[in-house]
Amino acid sequence: MAKSDLPSITLRVAAEFLKAESTDKRPAVAAYAYSDGGHLLAYSPLGEKGETKLELPASREASAVRVVLGPAPEEKEPPALDELLRRGAIERHLTLRPGDAAPDLRIPVFPDVWRYWLLGLCLVKGTVLKRVLRNGVSVDFPVCHATVEIYEVDPLWIVLPKLPPYVIDHLRDILAGKLPPQPLPGPGPAEAEINAHQVDAASLDALHAAAGNQKLRFAAMSGSAQMFQQALVEHAPLIRPILCWLYPRFVTMQLIGTAATDECGHFARFIFKGFHNPDQPDLYFKVKQRLFGFFEVTLYAPTPIACHTWWDYPCGTEVTLHVSNPLAMTCKPCAPVIAGNNWVLFTAIGNHSLDDIRGAATTLSGSSHAGNVGLTGGGAPWGGVLMPRLDFDNALRDSLGVKYYRLSWKRDGEPDSQYKPLNAAISRHYAQMIASDLVLTAYSLGPQVVGAQGNLFEIPPAVPPVGQWTVADAVEDTANGKFDTTTAMGGAPILDGLVQLRLELFDAAGAAVNIGALGIDYYVPTYVDGGGNIHTTKASDPLLGLGAGLVQGNAMVLTLHVNNEHCSAHIGAPMVGGTGADDCCGVLGYHTDSDNVTMPWQASHPHGFATYGFLVKRGARDVLSDSGAVGGGSFSQTRTVGDLMTTNPAPGCTGGCTVAGFTENLSVYAMATNGWGRLSNYDGWDARAFVLSHL
Structure with a gap:
């Protein structure tokens, strides 16, 4: 490309920090110049006096320049224009014509802006782990050398005005008790995502609490649209789980930073809080990892976004992200x-x-x-x-x-x-x-x-x-x-x-x-x-x-x-009045419902390192259960015929049974472990069936 023979244009930029005392600490600020098409032309940090110079390439024609005053870059490269604007940067638009002297810009910066630039940094840190299940035991391993993308999710007072009127009306009807809480159908692929997200306990609890809130309910029933939206914003903790469940596709977000995980899966990154969300940022995370040198795999990007957002994230607190992708490469657990x-x-x-x-x-x-x-x-x-x-x-x-x-x-x-x-x-x-x-x-x-x-x-x-x-x-x-x-x-x-x-x-x-x-x-x-x-x-x-x-x-x-000893399990014959169920057919006769049925069993271990579980079922219904340590090994349970015939009836069954079939199931569980799981191969088990029949 041929080098231009036109001289560059020097643009002087100064910031005037309004209401700043001489003793006040001031933020690190830089001036940025962009072309009309959004290309970065130059940037330079302001000096101690709040002034700097930008050397801009000259043009043979008149050109539009966008000058932005904002926080100095924390990164090696200056932030993107949309990120600067998110941080509350101040814009000035200029037209530079060939032969004209570049104007000197003196840009006032109001206290709410420059103090925010000073205090707007937020430390985001956390750990990325892959949970591995082995022998029934969950173990977490760090996901190292991965990229964590940090997004800011629009706060509720930004999300709500974006909701279409029919969504607001739907939410109003739900809180007023006019409609059951069901997701609205939506066009296109978003519909599948909404319908696939099932209501959880948090959403139900929030819905009940919101419907029981007098101010919300009053605003839903009789307030104007503006009053109702304001009431929703004031009760954000109640509304967010409902938004997650009913309207997840209306949440939007912006990438605000990336961080790399170390050998222990840890990551950390300073971000700027959004100027329009200055209290506590609402953050969403994605995790990606490059495999085979060229293939980038997304390991973590849960949806719906509203259901996996860290709302009101307290800066500096630990975020733990669990990935389940089988391709995720892990490192050995770090031992702090x-x-x-x-x-x-x-x-x-x-x-x-x-x-x-x-x-x-x-x-x-x-x-x-x-x-x-x-x-x-x-x-x-x-x-x-x-x-x-x-x-x-x-x-x-x-x-x-x-x-x-x-x-x-x-x-x-x-x-x-x-x-x-x-x-x-x-x-x-x-x-x-x-x-x-x-x-x-x-x-x-x-x-x-x-x-x-x-x-x-x-x-x-x-x-x-x-x-x-x-x-x-x-x-x-x-x-x-x-x-x-x-x-x-x-x-x-x-x-x-x-x-x-x-x-x-x-x-x-x-x-x-x-x-x-x-x-x-x-x-x-x-x-x-x-x-x-x-x-x-x-x-x-x-x-x-x-x-x-x-x-x-x-x-x-x-x-x-x-x-390494084995357990023993044996169920003896159930008895009524000293007569046991026969081994051939398992029939046990009784005279009245007050007759007692005694059910003995043996659950043992040579050194007592076992527990047992005993269950009696009538048809498909549980009627008796017992569990505990094996101790001496000999056990029995006694119930009347009436109890066994009527306890826990199946739906539609009334009056109990006069003839019924029962199963007895005994499991003896070895307590021995190898440190990863209980050694179930040492367990014992037995089962027996009998029928109670009126004589």
Whole structure:
């Protein structure tokens, strides 16, 4: 393109901050010049005296220039024109003619504007998570390296005037009690969206509250259109859920900023509050992620917008966005551990935190004793394949030369020489782009032989060889060891008893680490606060380990109560007056409705680690249920014939039955857990049917 031989035009712009005292802090302001077509020609921040110069390209013809005075850009690039106007920027329109001197602009800025520019910044922050369901347990993993788009939704006093008159009249009729609350039919694709959004409890509660509000009801019944709209605005908290349900397609929004998530899924961005919505912004979010180097996927954009808007967002508060898209790439969970220097945190068994294991939890120390040590806070034992989870301070590898750990186990009462190392393979996954393909690669942690030591596992490095850590499997990629209690490393299965898990550290040469000499401490979690921070206490705390702590020499030792026994369930014959239902046909005769029917059953577990549920059904109706701990194992329930014949009748059934068929169902549930879920394969079950017939 040929360079213009015309001189540039210098435009001087000054801001006059009205009613500003010399001691007042003033906002950072810039002047922007746009062509008539909206192209940015120049921009420059104002100096301390509130003045600046804009160098504009000259033109051979008269041209229209739009000068905008507004907040200085927080971003690397100046904001778009519509964003400046949203922030309350002031406009001046000029016509520049060839040969004419450019005028000097002195633009007054009123106090409500310049003070808003000073105070209008709002911090928006949050976390993007992907919820993974494994063995019935929900686990959240951070969605890293994604883009969060932040939108401002029009506030109610802007939305309401945009609603067509027929919508306002419809809402008026609903609040006045003239029409049932049903969505209006709408033309085109919007109709499907409206009809697909079903009413929820919040919408119903808001509708009832709005209909019961005297001012709203009066305005709906007798007020003018303006009075009714004003009443709606004044009662915004009641109207928003109704708007979400009945009229979601009338809500509009504007993109006001983007932010990138970090390795922990966190994002943060300063935005300007809209000048016409100065109190608290109403925000909506979308989340996008680029896959395969070129393919951008929208992970989060829930609809209807009005139902997923953060109305009156308090600046600086945490927003949590849960995505469910299976393509969402996640990173390993971040451990915001609050501990001392050079820490090793024994976090959990599976997904069950140590802060709920007796002997390892300070909060349970007052009720823990030799009879329940190693059980969960709810009294459950451990079984199946146990997967300990550990977290390590990066300083161990970076500064202290500690590179490996080893987990081993023994039965309670055995000498330390009987510790047997866990030797199942453990790995992590990282993601990288190879050409246009996203590739997941396994990074083996062990077992490894280092120096004279075998069965060592590498402390995961903070950064993978290339790319980023990701979670390909919620269970495998969070485990630091695998302890199969059903095979016990090839020995006899552990049916019931205490075991000890030992954790040791080794340096890069495979030599055992002296934790005292290096200032290393083992920790256990105590609780997780509202911000997701893991609070801890030293494993040597005398409140742990029944008063002895969990640190033995240079190792940490955790005691667990393991149980891999099966439950038993048996239903005995129901009886009337000492006569049981026959095993052949299951018929049980009775004389009067006052005769008692006794229903015995056995629900047991060798060591009582089970609960039961007993249910009796007549036809398709439940007539009796019982549940609880198995205890001694022997149970029975007695009901009169009249109760069994008449309790919980089906619709249309009157007068009860004289002959009826019944089923008894008994389930015995094992309490044992592997930390990810209850071991239902150890459950017991039985069923029996009988018929009550008048003799």
